[in-house]
Amino acid sequence: MVNNLQETHLNRARASLRQALSWYANLRKPGMSAADVELAGVVKPELEILNTVLSKLERHLVKIAAFGLVSRGKSAVLNALLGQKVLQTGPLNGVTQYPRSVQWVPSDKIQVELIDTPGIDEIGGDVRAQMARDVAQQADLILFIVAGDITRTEYQALVELRKSQKPLILVFNKIDLYPDTDRETIYRNLQLLGAGNPLEQPLQPDEIVMVAAEPAPIEVRVEYADGMVNYEWETPPAQIEDLRQTILKILNREGRSLLALNALLQARETEARIAKKTIDLRSEQAENLIWQFTKYKALAVALNPVVILDVAAGAIADLTLIRSLAKLYGLPMTGYQASKILQTILFSSGGLLLGEVGTSIIFGVGKSAAAIASGDNPVNLTAFASSAIAQGAIAGYGIYTVGKAAQVYLENGCSWGQFGASTVIKEILSQVPKDTILFRLRQELVEEYRI
Ligand SMILES: Nc1nc2c(ncn2[C@@H]2O[C@H](COP(=O)(O)OP(=O)(O)OP(=O)(O)O)[C@@H](O)[C@H]2O)c(=O)[nH]1
Numbered sequence: 196m197v198n199n200l201q202e203t204h205l206n207r208a209r210a211s212l213r214q215a216l217s218w219y220a221n222l223r224k225p226g227m228s229a230a231d232v233e234l235a236g237v238v239k240p241e242l243e244i245l246n247t248v249l250s251k252l253e254r255h256l257v258k259i260a261a262f263g264l265v266s267r268g269k270s271a272v273l274n275a276l277l278g279q280k281v282l283q284t285g286p287l288n289g290v291t292q293y294p295r296s297v298q299w300v301p302s303d304k305i306q307v308e309l310i311d312t313p314g315i316d317e318i319g320g321d322v323r324a325q326m327a328r329d330v331a332q333q334a335d336l337i338l339f340i341v342a343g344d345i346t347r348t349e350y351q352a353l354v355e356l357r358k359s360q361k362p363l364i365l366v367f368n369k370i371d372l373y374p375d376t377d378r379e380t381i382y383r384n385l386q387l388l389g390a391g392n393p394l395e396q397p398l399q400p401d402e403i404v405m406v407a408a409e410p411a412p413i414e415v416r417v418e419y420a421d422g423m424v425n426y427e428w429e430t431p432p433a434q435i436e437d438l439r440q441t442i443l444k445i446l447n448r449e450g451r452s453l454l455a456l457n458a459l460l461q462a463r464e465t466e467a468r469i470a471k472k473t474i475d476l477r478s479e480q481a482e483n484l485i486w487q488f489t490k491y492k493a494l495a496v497a498l499n500p501v502v503i504l505d506v507a508a509g510a511i512a513d514l515t516l517i518r519s520l521a522k523l524y525g526l527p528m529t530g531y532q533a534s535k536i537l538q539t540i541l542f543s544s545g546g547l548l549l550g551e552v553g554t555s556i557i558f559g560v561g562k563s564a565a566a567i568a569s570g571d572n573p574v575n576l577t578a579f580a581s582s583a584i585a586q587g588a589i590a591g592y593g594i595y596t597v598g599k600a601a602q603v604y605l606e607n608g609c610s611w612g613q614f615g616a617s618t619v620i621k622e623i624l625s626q627v628p629k630d631t632i633l634f635r636l637r638q639e640l641v642e643e644y645r646i
């Protein structure tokens with residue numbers, strides 16, 4: 196992918212995360228109310244996640260996680276990539292018990308964290324699933340290690356992992372154990388894996404790589420100069436170059452965009468959790484606030500006889516409501532941000548503004564005329580009242596909708612504003628070139644996140 200484009204994606208993601216963090220920053224300020232202290236305590240873990248995600252982004256740190264069943268050689272594959280035996284390997288099942296990370300610097304510009312995991316079939320049910328999900332969520336790229344034809348459990352695990360919508364390389368390890376023909380047959384079987392549902396998107400040829408991370412020693416016949424013949428055990432070197440090249444190719448082509456997208460997806464989910472917690476704490480107050488503003492605006496607009504003031508007063512009420520809601524939810528917001536949000540809401544709620552301005556003018560003019568004429572004619576006073584009630588009702592409905600929309604917006608962690616995570620995700624996905632893994636993932640992401 197064009198480097199500039201990748202850089203743009205990184206910058207946009209960084210801006211979005213910084214904005215999110217600064218919006219929630221007031222939760223950490225001293226001198227806040229008891230209610231805010233409670234809220235700050237509740238959302239602390241989420242703020243920490245946002246900080247971690249941002250620092251990962253700033254360090255350009257790519258995380259690659261290895262998954263697979265026990266003894267397939269997950270630890271051995273990571274060691275082979277590292278070029279040294281850092282992680283423990285062994286013939287017994289369950290050598291690796293907990294996820295473990297090691298640093299890998301495959302080229303001077305790229306920093307990678309390799310994450311080793313226990314065999315998916317090793318730890319018990321729920322714990323295993325949750326741990327796998329946690330690691331998969333952090334990872335930017337997944338290596339799924341198999342060592343031959345795959346079992347049913349392996350297939351299910353693979354399908355499950357693909358749901359995380361991360362780029363995935365299927366690593367066929369221990370090829371030293373198979374004669375060439377068997378190896379080719381297995382390779383073809385692996386390629387056919389995605390042909391039917393539920394894997395949906397079949398794996399592409401470059402997403403399956405054959406390696407021998409820790410080849411078994413072989414017996415070699417050694418003939419010495421004096422004619423003596425001996426049989427000795429020799430360990431062949433690891434065959435890992437194809438995998439290293441595949442990873443580097445992906446990282447160079449789209450590593451930074453993957454990083455950006457992943458950070459945004461994590462941010463979005465985290466912001467949604469913050470919002471959910473906040474809403475749960477403050478929902479009743481928010482509902483009351485919206486109703487108060489609805490009544491106030493309906494009345495103010497109805498009683499105001501001057502057309503243009505209706506519209507202005509209406510907008511001020513909308514903005515005040517948005518800012519009050521933001522305050523209630525613990526989001527600092529400037530008048531400018533509130534007006535941006537109001538614009539977004541009015542724009543996306545299908546001409547609500549036009550409706551309000553339109554009715555303001557139609558009823559408002561009638562109302563103003565009626566007010567002018569009402570001096571000596573009681574019929575006109577009735578005309579004023581009916582225009583006023585109609586306009587007041589519409590304005591009331593308008594602000595109620597704005598209030599509700601603002602509530603949803605704030606509940607979503609403000610994720611659809613200009614720098615909102617959703618907007619930036621959408622932007623990145625709309626720009627990825629055709630030859631990338633991101634492009635192939637795009638369809639699934641669009642469906643999954645309804646963006
Ligand atoms: N023949 C052969 N054996 C391998 C290869 N890679 C790993 N092994 C062996 O397979 C066994 C398991 O390797 P590990 O790397 O510990 O496997 P793992 O998937 O990390 O296993 P757990 O941590 O127990 O889940 C070890 O005895 C390795 O020596 C390979 O390429 N060829």
Ligand SMILES: [Mg+2]
Nearest residue numbers: 269270290291
């Ligand atoms: Mg291991």
